[in-house]
Amino acid sequence: MATHQKLLRQSQKLALTYPWVSKPFIVSAPMKIFSGAELAVAVSSHGGLGFIGPTAKPSDLENILENARGLLPSTLSDKNQLPIGVGFQTWDADLDIAVAAIEKFQPCAAWLFAPRNGQEEFNDWIRRIRSVSSPTQIWIQVGTLREAIATVQAPKDVRPDVLVIQGTDAGGHGRADDGLGLTTLLPEISDALGFDSELPLIAAGGIADGRGVASALGLGAVGVAMGTRFLASSEANIKAGYQNEIIRASDGAHSTVRTTLYNELRGTIGWPEGYNPRTIINQSWIEHKAGVDFRTLQQRHDEATKQGDQAWGPDGRLATYAGTCIGLIHEVKSASAILEDSRQQAIDIMKSMAKLYS
Numbered sequence: 001m002a003t004h005q006k007l008l009r010q011s012q013k014l015a016l017t018y019p020w021v022s023k024p025f026i027v028s029a030p031m032k033i034f035s036g037a038e039l040a041v042a043v044s045s046h047g048g049l050g051f052i053g054p055t056a057k058p059s060d061l062e063n064i065l066e067n068a069r070g071l072l073p074s075t076l077s078d079k080n081q082l083p084i085g086v087g088f089q090t091w092d093a094d095l096d097i098a099v100a101a102i103e104k105f106q107p108c109a110a111w112l113f114a115p116r117n118g119q120e121e122f123n124d125w126i127r128r129i130r131s132v133s134s135p136t137q138i139w140i141q142v143g144t145l146r147e148a149i150a151t152v153q154a155p156k157d158v159r160p161d162v163l164v165i166q167g168t169d170a171g172g173h174g175r176a177d178d179g180l181g182l183t184t185l186l187p188e189i190s191d192a193l194g195f196d197s198e199l200p201l202i203a204a205g206g207i208a209d210g211r212g213v214a215s216a217l218g219l220g221a222v223g224v225a226m227g228t229r230f231l232a233s234s235e236a237n238i239k240a241g242y243q244n245e246i247i248r249a250s251d252g253a254h255s256t257v258r259t260t261l262y263n264e265l266r267g268t269i270g271w272p273e274g275y276n277p278r279t280i281i282n283q284s285w286i287e288h289k290a291g292v293d294f295r296t297l298q299q300r301h302d303e304a305t306k307q308g309d310q311a312w313g314p315d316g317r318l319a320t321y322a323g324t325c326i327g328l329i330h331e332v333k334s335a336s337a338i339l340e341d342s343r344q345q346a347i348d349i350m351k352s353m354a355k356l357y358s
Helices: 002-017 037-045 058-071 095-105 118-132 145-152 182-193 210-219 240-248 261-266 283-289 294-304 324-328 335-356
Strands: 025-028 049-052 082-089 107-113 137-142 162-166 172-175 201-204 223-226 256-258 275-280
Touching (some): 025 037, 037 049, 037 082, 037 335, 049 058, 082 095, 095 107, 095 118, 118 145, 137 145, 145 162, 162 182, 182 201, 210 223, 210 335
Parallel strands (some): 025 223, 049 082, 107 137, 137 162
Antiparallel strands (some): 172 275, 256 275
16 A cells, blocks of 8 residues: 555656656657657657657757757647657766757756766756756666665755666666666665655666556556667657667567677767667677677678668678567557557556456
8 A cells, every 4th residue: 555655646746747648657768869859749749758869969959859849739839848858878968058958948858867977977967957947857767776876865956856767678778787677676776765755766678568567567667668669660760671670579588688899880989887788689799709800890880881771680780779678569650559559558457457356
């Protein structure tokens, strides 16, 4: 009963903050480049909360937010707040540019992730954002209990409004050290925060349908964030070859790997220590494990970038960041269909469970 009361309070808080969002609360994660204006607006327009991901260049952000504002339906247009969120990898983002864009567009949420200097870096970002946009809620992504405790024990003026708990099944970059799956990580963090905590927890990592949604809610989350599932959406900013590989691949435990190899091949280096991405295995990884020298791998990788959609897939060489849930994704759907199917499946599961154990 105590856990139920805690979740009810937190759920009501989210409902008041984001009144257009339907239950269960589903978020499209801010995937770099892939989560553009079209996807974010589609998700928010159909009862979810869409996030724009980190942009290729910090200076691109204002144009993307302007585009998003123009795509919004009249039912969501609000001069005082943009009903979409924005995600930042703080280690390589430009704080001044970010704050200027937030001040101008007043997005409903700012999702912060991967600081180079730990909680102090988050503190700087949070203070600057709140000084220019009080409606913008602060979301902090963590992957360990230690990170979660540091965040909630920060000075009161820099505590987040929402905590995103990312398990190791997630695609893209996450914690490389001390990683846990959601089944253990989320309830442990919820327990550590205590019954009186008003901080909503959003589950992320390996969730691709209503079964994952229902499971996460049972673990103590009040909502979920899905990334890989939305890569296979019609609104994602993604190449067809990459998207086809998301649909084709299965058996994520064996067909994906956490490695910095593709970062090095792409030249996207500089990530803070303790982070690495999960990607679908292809020829680059296979040859790396077989002992092919890095210079040769890089030459072959660079040549593959000229092959269009053939650059992805089992015989491809380009990074295909994705979570272990790839085996649950079988077709491209619209964001609205993904949301509706996931919500309804989760509701049906929870109703069935209630009858079964009543």
